[in-house]
Amino acid sequence: MLRRYLRPRRRLPLWFILTVAAPFIFEVLVHLWSYDVPVPPRELDPPFSTTCQEPDTSAKRENAVLVMLTRNWELEQANRTIASIEKKFNQWYHYPILFMNDEEWDPEFIRVLNETSSGKATFEVIPPEVWSFPRWMDANAARKSIKAQGAKNIPHAGDEGYHHMCRFYSGAFYNFPPLKQYKWYWRLEPDVEFMCAITYDPFVEMARNDKVYGFTISLWEESETCPQLFRDTSDWKQYNSIPTNNLWKAMVQASWMPWPLRRWLSLLGHRDRNGDSWSLCHYWSNFEIANMDFFRTPTYQSYFQFLERRGGFYFERWGDAAVHSLYVAMAADPRQVHHFEDFGYRHDQLYQCPSNSINGQLPESSILNTGLGRDLGVPGTSTGIGCRCECDGRRETRNHPGYCLNKLKQPNSRKRPWLTWLL
Ligand SMILES: *[C@@H]1O[C@H](CO)[C@@H](O)[C@H](O)[C@H]1NC(C)=O
Ligand SMILES: *[C@@H]1O[C@H](CO)[C@@H](O)[C@H](O)[C@H]1NC(C)=O
Numbered sequence: 001m002l003r004r005y006l007r008p009r010r011r012l013p014l015w016f017i018l019t020v021a022a023p024f025i026f027e028v029l030v031h032l033w034s035y036d037v038p039v040p041p042r043e044l045d046p047p048f049s050t051t052c053q054e055p056d057t058s059a060k061r062e063n064a065v066l067v068m069l070t071r072n073w074e075l076e077q078a079n080r081t082i083a084s085i086e087k088k089f090n091q092w093y094h095y096p097i098l099f100m101n102d103e104e105w106d107p108e109f110i111r112v113l114n115e116t117s118s119g120k121a122t123f124e125v126i127p128p129e130v131w132s133f134p135r136w137m138d139a140n141a142a143r144k145s146i147k148a149q150g151a152k153n154i155p156h157a158g159d160e161g162y163h164h165m166c167r168f169y170s171g172a173f174y175n176f177p178p179l180k181q182y183k184w185y186w187r188l189e190p191d192v193e194f195m196c197a198i199t200y201d202p203f204v205e206m207a208r209n210d211k212v213y214g215f216t217i218s219l220w221e222e223s224e225t226c227p228q229l230f231r232d233t234s235d236w237k238q239y240n241s242i243p244t245n246n247l248w249k250a251m252v253q254a255s256w257m258p259w260p261l262r263r264w265l266s267l268l269g270h271r272d273r274n275g276d277s278w279s280l281c282h283y284w285s286n287f288e289i290a291n292m293d294f295f296r297t298p299t300y301q302s303y304f305q306f307l308e309r310r311g312g313f314y315f316e317r318w319g320d321a322a323v324h325s326l327y328v329a330m331a332a333d334p335r336q337v338h339h340f341e342d343f344g345y346r347h348d349q350l351y352q353c354p355s356n357s358i359n360g361q362l363p364e365s366s367i368l369n370t371g372l373g374r375d376l377g378v379p380g381t382s383t384g385i386g387c388r389c390e391c392d393g394r395r396e397t398r399n400h401p402g403y404c405l406n407k408l409k410q411p412n413s414r415k416r417p418w419l420t421w422l423l
Contacts, residue, residue: 024258024259025258027258027259028256028257028258028259031254031255031259031262032254032256034254035249035252035254035276036249037246037249037250037407037408038246039408039409039410039411040334040408040410042410043409043410044334044335044408044409045334045335045337045338045339045405045408045409047340047341047342047385048200048202048205048209048338048340048342049199049200049205049342049385049387050342050357050360050385051357051359051360051361051362051385051387052197052199052357052360052361052362052365052368052387052388053199053200053362053387054199054362054365054367054368055092055093055199055200055367055368056200056201057092057093057367059201059204060204061093061095061201061203061204062183062184062201062203062204062206062207063181063182063183063184064095064182064183064184064185064186064203065095065096065097065098065179065182065184065185065186066085066090066095066096066097066098066119066185066186066188067097067098067099067100067179067185067186067187067188068081068082068097068098068099068100068187068188068189068190069099069100069101069126069165069168069169069189070099070100070101070189070190071101071102071103072101072103072105072106072109074190074191075106075108075109075112075113077190077191078099078109078113078190079112079113079116080190080191080192080193081188081189081190081191081192081193082097082113082116082117082188083116084192084193084194085188085192085194086116086117086118087194087371087372088194088195088196088197088198088372089194089197089198090117090118090119091118091371092199092367092371093119093201094118094119095119095186095203096119096120096121096122097113097117097119097120097121097122098121098122098124098178098179099113099121099122099123099124100124100125100126100176100178101123101124101125101126102125102126102128102131102161102164103125104125105123105125109123110123122178124176124178126168126172126176130168130172130176131164131168132164133314134308137311137314142311142314142315143160145314145315146158146159146160146163146314149316149317152224154222154224154225154317155222155224155225155317156317157224157225157317162317163313163314163317165320166313166317166318166319166320166323167308167313167314167320168320169285169320169324170304170307170313170318170320170323170324171301171304171305171308174292174295174296174300174301175296179292182292183291183292183293184203184206184207184289184290184291184292185288185289185290185292186202186203186288186289187285187286187287187288187289187290188287189286189287189347191347191348192286192287192345192346192347193344193345193346193347193351194343194344194345195344195345195346195351195353195389195390195391195392196342196343196344196353196354196356196377196386196387196388196389196390197368197371197372197387197388197389198343198387199368199387202214202289202340203289206289206291206338209338210335210336211291211336211337211338212290212291212294212328212332212336212337213283213288213289213290213291213294213324213328213332213336213337213338214288214289214290214337214338214339214340215283215284215285215287215288215337215338215339215340216284216287216339216340216341216343216345216352217283217284217287217345217350217351217352218281218282218283218284218325218339218404218405219281219282219284219350220279220280220281220282221280221281221282221319221321221322223269223270223280225316225317225318225319225322226270226312226316226317226318226319226322227269227270227316228269228310228312228316229270229307229312229316229318229322229323229326230269230270230271230272230277230278230326231266231269231270231271231272231273232306232307232310232312233303233307233326233327233330234272234273235272235273236303236306236307237330238273240299240302242330242331245329245330245333245334246334246408247328247329247332247333247334247337247405247408248329248330250281250329250334250404250405250406250407250408251278251279251281251325251326251329251404252272252276252277252278252279253276253277253278253279254276255274255275255276255277257275262274262275262276263275265277278326279404281325281404282319282321282322282324282325282326282404283321283324283325283328284321284347284350285319285320285321285324285325286321286347287340287345287347288324289338289340290324294331294332295324295327299331300327300331303327304323307323334405334408337405339405341354341385342354342385342386342387344386344389344390344391353386353389353391354384354385354386354389355378355380355381355383355384355385355386355389355391356376356377356378356379356380356381356384356386356387356388356389357380357384357385357386357387358380358381358382358384359380360380360384360387361376361377361380361387361388363376368388372388375388375390376388377389377390377391378390378391
């Protein structure tokens with residue numbers, strides 16, 4: 001018996017193996033090559049500003065609004081956010097601020113926030129029929145699923161209100177009647193801090209540079225929140241014959257598995273029907289400056305309706321950040337997306353804070369010194385682009401090269417540490 005196993009087996013000749021394998025290897029290489037993202041010949045998305053500027057308070061404003069969804073008990077956190085954005089930006093520009101709540105407002109909240117806002121403040125209530133399950137959905141089954149997701153410790157997934165919030169920001173938000181009159185929004189959250197002075201009007205720059213979507217931080221989505229989202233999204237993209245652009249490719253990790261085995265991978269989460277996967281990269285939507293008309297198009301609305309029908313806002317915990325990001329990757333040209341890398345921004349424990357521009361602090365500017373005091377923040381560096389940033393020396397930078405929008409950056413700017421974690 002043993003001898004049989006020990007007997008040297010006849011080997012298949014190498015030429016034979018190579019001949020059989022060659023078409024598969026060739027196919028894999030062509031497949032990988034088809035997802036290659038070429039570095040553009042020039043920077044697609046330079047910062048709007050790399051120094052402080054004299055805020056031009058008489059310039060024409062865009063049709064824009066600052067928005068915050070918050071609750072009465074978050075009075076202090078909401079007030080901190082508004083105080084911060086007023087000090088660093090809105091004291092010069094006075095954009096209106098719209099507060100949204102799923103409950104009646106506490107008069108004290110209105111009194112305090114109205115006083116802290118320099119622009120016109122309005123306080124709106126989201127109607128209960130918007131802040132709930134879709135009418136056709138079995139609410140009991142959805143609640144049961146939410147409970148089960150909570151038991152599995154999927155982040156925020158046990159909280160019914162959080163699901164309503166993600167669904168609201170993904171869909172109804174853009175057609176919320178009090179927002180209808182505006183074209184641009186800047187999304188705020190309670191307990192956000194802006195660490196640098198913003199001395200130009202980002203809405204005007206977004207419009208001037210033909211941008212549709214702006215972000216500060218991008219990172220990976222929690223994978224358990226949305227195993228089906230990418231499959232559904234890529235299916236919808238295919239049904240609607242949406243062409244694949246480089247931003248979409250930058251979000252996809254092409255599979256090394258040879259055809260036809262590759263297609264079996266589509267049974268796993270976060271894969272399209274060909275078996276290629278989403279890198280989970282997404283823009284963190286608690287900060288967004290974007291063109292609402294981009295999301296009011298029939299294309300986006302039909303994408304949202306499709307996702308809505310799939311039930312994943314409740315039977316999984318699809319986040320509006322992932323939904324917005326995948327749509328942006330599908331429908332925007334890469335040069336229409338803007339990274340506000342000159343903004344110092346913190347929410348929860350994640351933040352980015354740029355170093356200051358070395359000769360761009362305008363120490364003699366009377367308008368800046370009146371609004372901010374004479375403190376120029378931390379000393380500048382030669383690659384700094386911030387304006388009077390106060391990063392508290394808490395900076396700890398970690399760079400994620402080669403993924404998401406970063407894949408489309410020039411090689412020298414890719415090295416710039418731009419995603420800062422405080423973990
Ligand atoms: C709200 O913020 C303003 C401006 O920083 C501050 O003066 C006020 O005391 C704050 N109010 C509350 C209730 O936190
Ligand atoms: C906010 O304050 C202004 C000035 O005191 C007042 O005219 C306005 O009615 C207030 N708005 C709200 C919503 O209370």
